[in-house]
């Protein structure tokens with residue numbers, strides 16, 4: 377029987393691989409969540425697919441987890457700065473909708489993408505706007521402890537009072553690494569000092585505003601993560617995750633204010649895990665006017681969300697990854713071959729943990745036992761999803777594995793990969809043509825048929841409507857009727 381491998385994770389705090397052992401019965405994980413002012417793009421998905429892999433790794437090992445992902449619906453100024461308008465308020469003005477409508481709309485869009493990518497829901501999704509009184513209390517405590525100073529533009533954290541400031545970013549004492557990126561704020565003592573409270577400009581009334589000891593305004597962006605994580609996971613917890621762009625500023629500031637607040641001489645959070653960038657490169661997918669491509673652009677172009685997930689898992693989370701349509705195309709082809717190979721093995725056994733897989737495995741299948749051990753070793757080695765994928769391929773090729781052992785190894789790999797290998801159908805992975813690949817004549821003909829069918833349905837001429845649907849079917853067009861009218865897509 378395979379043995380457990382010690383779980384090792386790369387801790388950004390100290391930049392080294394470390395053994396991970398849970399500090400208590402439940403392992404708290406906090407992941408910095410989306411600022412909900414626009415559709416999330418493909419690069420935004422990578423940290424959440426990573427956090428999902430982390431959760432699957434803990435489930436695999438039988439470790440209970442409590443996972444919190446925040447929703448930033450207030451407080452995030454444009455360009456990550458400390459002053460000026462919120463991203464949400466700018467979006468609301470642009471789209472002529474209320475700030476809360478905007479937040480709700482893009483929060484839903486985020487959840488749709490998470491579900492499509494088979495990311496397990498977090499235990500809590502706290503909204504920043506729901507915790508403003510707690511943030512004010514937190515900032516008042518920092519003020520009482522002497523860590524702050526007030527300017528007309530708000531209440532600032534005085535980074536000179538924190539000798540360990542910037543340790544996570546490995547910046548020098550003056551914060552020189554980051555200083556160039558930060559904007560000028562009148563009266564700020566050090567460039568690294570950051571806003572805990574952003575006071576409203578006298579001439580510019582904010583849409584979402586709260587009264588505070590420092591005047592009307594809104595919390596600084598960094599504050600919400602300290603306050604909400606402590607409220608939901610306790611003052612200290614085990615793991616904080618986020619994109620690598622947070623390592624140099626946002627997380628540095630979260631640590632500074634949290635450790636000043638707690639003042640107990642202990643590190644606030646033990647492990648900081650960061651996902652590398654997804655480079656979107658020059659090759660922009662069509663559609664999102666000017667913006668980066670979204671998951672919906674991929675599905676529109678004929679790719680399955682699981683192909684995108686496989687593309688992400690094919691590289692280690694700490695490697696930079698270049699997004700190209702060709703790479704996703706290749707991932708979809710790989711997934712199609714995997715599913716075709718796995719379909720005859722179904723139903724797969726319900727395996728979520730190493731213990732369950734080991735218990736199911738009959739004695740006398742040394743190949744399956746060895747492969748299961750490889751999977752466990754791979755996930756324990758800083759979540760090496762590429763190695764798990766390679767082991768999955770080995771399991772499908774090995775002539776000496778038993779069919780029962782093969783089923784268990786495939787199910788075990790997918791418990792960690794989350795590619796829905798037990799249920800995906802080959803047909804779902806056929807490349808659909810995108811409407812943009814059609815000629816103008818073809819497009820016109822299809823739209824005419826769809827319009828004719830709508831008219832026939834309006835006239836309750838069902839035989840005619842059915843006949844047109846059959847014609848569309850022959851052209852490879854699928855029509856779905858929705859409350860707002862028919863939508864069609866190519867097969």
Ligand SMILES: [Zn+2]
Nearest residue numbers: 408409601626
């Ligand atoms: Zn955060």
